Amino acid sequence: MLGARGAVSLVSLCLLLALVAAGYAGFLYIPLYLDNLSMREAVTAAFNRMAADPDDERIRLYLVSRANAIGTHWERQGAVQAEKPGLGLTPADFIIERESFTGHSGRVQLDYQREFRLWPTDTLKTVDFHVEKAGALAQ
Secondary structure (H helix, E strand, O other): HHHOOOOHHHHHHHHHHHHHHHHHHHHHHHHHHHHHHHHHHHHHHHHOOOOOOOOHHHHHHHHHHHHHHHEEEEEEEEOEEEEEEOOOOOOEEEEEEEEOOOOOOEEEHHHEEEEEEOOOOOEEEEEEEEEEEEOOOOO
């Protein structure tokens, strides 16, 4: 049977709620994953620099400067959480390894967490990310 003209059915209401939930999840998660793509690009660029630059500290500083230009992070200031620019990563967060015998292969790795605030409850949730680039270095 067909419902009355203009009436809202339970199926259409459920579809509308699913669409709103998907939009809300996209609003929260898409910026985090776009920032992670930027960090993947930075790690790949640092890996490519390893072939020409033997100084791992300089590569770490390059990665930290790139991480400070991407996204935001939350820091506790007294009793309140404040949103700060950058990912809040330190040089110790980046693992840079080279093959010790020939130096023709290497690895750059980063494991980090991003917090985001749920609206309207203002609770913070955490998402874990892993970025790694390994292989033979360009000669």
